[in-house]
Amino acid sequence: MMTATNLPGGEISYRETRHTVKQRVSVGQRTLASNDDSDTRTQAPLRLMKSEDERIARIDGQPILAALRVGIGNALDPFEDAALDGATLTEIGDRLGFRWKARSAEAKWRVYLAIDRMRDQWRLIERQMAAEAAACRRRVETRRAELIAAQRSYLGTAA
Known part of the structure; x- marks a missing residue:
């Protein structure tokens, strides 16, 4: 079990963007138009699926989206x-139950309030990520120093 101060087996691993082997997923056939030389139609695999890398990026991004939603x-x-949804301010105000000119005015300040809150939450997330990265760098440097000291001790006793 890896903790904040312990790396398993003396190995240092860096977390990078995960990539997978590109796989072609076929969910059927599509008919291609015939060309000028012949009247026959050809078929090719129909690929509607998104790549696995896009799915991984979306899964990795979900905690940040949840934090932004809570912040808003x-x-x-x-x-x-x-x-x-691309709704207008008048439509949003109507959904909120306001009438006449108050519809767009109420919707406007609520949307701008949400934008301000999201900006503040995003800054908080960035600060947390920067602090985690700095702590990770410190742990890596400490572990490297431990490994160098252990290697020097071993080589000193072997000589």
């Missing part, structure tokens, strides 16, 4: 309506 809080629904 109660302004999440108007923000998602604006950002993901």
Whole structure:
């Protein structure tokens, strides 16, 4: 079990972006149009699946998205309506139950509040990631020093 101060077996491993072997996934056939030379139609594999690397990146990004959603809080629904659904401020205000000119005014301040909260949460996440990276670098340097000291001790006793 690896802890923050212990690396298993004296090995130093760096976490990098994971990549997989490219696999071609076929879910059927598609018919290609005939060319000028012949009237026959040809078929080729139909590839609708996304690559595994895209899936891995999406899975790795989910904790950050969850943290952003928590940071936005109660302004999440108007923000998602604006950002993901492409709804206008009037439509968002209507969904929130406001009438007349208040619709767009209420929706506007809620969407901008969500943007401000998201920006603050993103800065907090970046600071946490930078602190974790710095701690990781310190652990790696400490472990390297331990390995060099052990090697020097071994070579000193062997000579």
